[in-house]
Amino acid sequence: MGDQKEMIRRWIKQNRGKGIRLLKKLVQEPSLQGNEGSSQAIVIEKCRELGLEIDIWEPNGTTLLNHPYFVSPRNNFMNSPNVVGVLKGSGGGKSLLLNGHIDVVPEGDKANWEYDPYSAEVKDGKLYGRGSTDMKGGNVALLLALEAIKEMGIRLKGDVIFQSVIEEESGGAGTLAAILKGYKADGAIIPEPTNMKIFPKQQGSLWFKVHVRGRSAHGGTRYEGVSAIEKSMIVIKHLLKLEMIRNASISDPLYNNTPIPVPINIGKINGGNWPSSVPDLVTIEGRMGVAPEETIDNAKTEMNKWLRKLPEIDPWFLDYPVELDWFGARWVPGTIDPEHELLHLLRKSFKEVKETEPVIEASPWGTDGGLLTAVGEIPTLVFGPGTTEVAHYPNEYIELDRMFEVAEIIACTILAWCEVSED
């Protein structure tokens, strides 16, 4: 196998241009929600070239709607196909699922971008563009790994199931549809932007809204009213205290280097409608982290109970309790046995390629790995070439060297996990 690994390394080195061209083509298609078709067409073309057994389908919104894990702002997936390409093994080996999402988040104000977000400009070893880091660079790494194995004429025992799914950014309807269609495996890798850290545990998250009430009055007699802004400050402090309590109970060493393992982020605040009136309503919106071993329901219950304690701090909340809404997206947490063979092999491959130990941590955000674990019962690792810091932001980029390194590490992991057929 040492020879094969060396061949793979050489092939990837010689075919960097091919990998960059593929990533460019993918980034140049703005695969925003509802617009994934043209990007998927490029993926399909590549899967054909690799000789994979291809399955293309638009998820059925009506079926998904009845599933307890379904979360999406839509239930019509016309022109938003999932793509699965299977590299059949000769038998007797373990199967591996390689999952990447094709959807990207909106680019925001283009004025904040140095290059056009869909230009896929390459400069100083970085490829710029929306989706480069999150996560088309990771997807290309998967496809390069498969291409290298094919080009080297290597036959595997176990199946490799490559998935290019829609909707990760809105809560995972694409991956859920693939699971429900029957795609399972003995293990899975998702190359989300981990900056080459390995995440055996993944944080879940869910969005919430809290409505805080006050009582209006003229600003000149503000003492006759009750400011919803001042009351919302109490609520925010209270939520930050809940964050502290929840995190104090986390002793997992995978979170040793994380200042706040499962944060409660207050992302938005809106309230009042006139400078000289006392505001009678403030709405705050945020994201609640869910610990890898926790359930979504448990997190919801904890916050709900905690907010019911507000009257102990301020009797105002007795008559005007805050309202809590769970809305928008949600990502299920996930975890894998720390002694799992796939983790061991990925770690080993990393060490062989990078000549150093990988950083192993718990993820600060959710991925489709939560669904693979919770619904698909597939042990899942998250490991990819992009970086969180630039994901979802202007001037998103990926370091191309990392993409090729991940391609090589994943190719080596595939050989070890699926095993090479001697036929």
Added chain:
Amino acid sequence: MGDQKEMIRRWIKQNRGKGIRLLKKLVQEPSLQGNEGSSQAIVIEKCRELGLEIDIWEPNGTTLLNHPYFVSPRNNFMNSPNVVGVLKGSGGGKSLLLNGHIDVVPEGDKANWEYDPYSAEVKDGKLYGRGSTDMKGGNVALLLALEAIKEMGIRLKGDVIFQSVIEEESGGAGTLAAILKGYKADGAIIPEPTNMKIFPKQQGSLWFKVHVRGRSAHGGTRYEGVSAIEKSMIVIKHLLKLEMIRNASISDPLYNNTPIPVPINIGKINGGNWPSSVPDLVTIEGRMGVAPEETIDNAKTEMNKWLRKLPEIDPWFLDYPVELDWFGARWVPGTIDPEHELLHLLRKSFKEVKETEPVIEASPWGTDGGLLTAVGEIPTLVFGPGTTEVAHYPNEYIELDRMFEVAEIIACTILAWCEVSED
């Protein structure tokens, strides 16, 4: 004069229907900014009926624009005429200016109104509608006072200058234009909704915006960012401390019953744009009260200096100082000598009509009285039948009994101040 007062009282009592009809007509015209014409037409008709010397003009925006006290969201006053009607005296008496604004604030969501805001429905002694309390009821009280005097055949020595001005709700461009046109007097009364309290001192106010910066990050790694929401909580606390300090220095007995004489009201807050991102910008908007003897410039300087102290509380503000904008409306404060004859006479008339001492306080909000005092140098009192509590709110109403009482009190004050001619 005792007889004359009794005659006025009787006339007003017998002509309640007339007063209510006039108020109904005025409330039924939605005299929102830019749309004052049809309401003013009703006022003009009444002024003609009273035999006043009438002056009608649209203020010249270009001239106003150069005046340091001009504040308005517009500088074109087409179809927004000011109306002045003068009851000429026989000479030798003191002149009195009676000033009321015809503009009303928007009605907001009509769903919150029990009756249509422009229906002028009368129920249980109250007339409902936008502008009833603020301040068409006050204006009708002025016109009734003049009508009673005319109908009783009373001739005055001093002039009475009745003004129905535009733009009070946006900072007083109408009153400023009237001052600049030369309308001055020895004293002035404005029947804004004081709930029949007499305000010899009027609070000024101005609107501000504060932009508070943070540093964005993914909500899952929120510790890598700096929350502009958390920083804005520091800024709000800091502003409330400024309010405390400013109010601690106010010892005026006219503020004895006012919990916060010159409040700093935080009316609006907006920040962040995604539940799972750390917000990098929060904007708060508010109203700063200006003490009657204070200048607008002094208030601005105090707040500006105070916000410059934020780095002492949190070094974040050293690198990311908050930005302070003064925007929108502004009302100049005003004050009258506590021994002023006009105050004495109004007080006396109040006592005669109501058989009790009036409450004398400093106003919790600004009126055009600030401009009359500061620019027109006219000693001004604010005293009217409406109530602040319902001004600017849904289901605004006025108690009709109060309107007629104010009409009588003002008529009596006119007789005493302008003096009755013996001719």
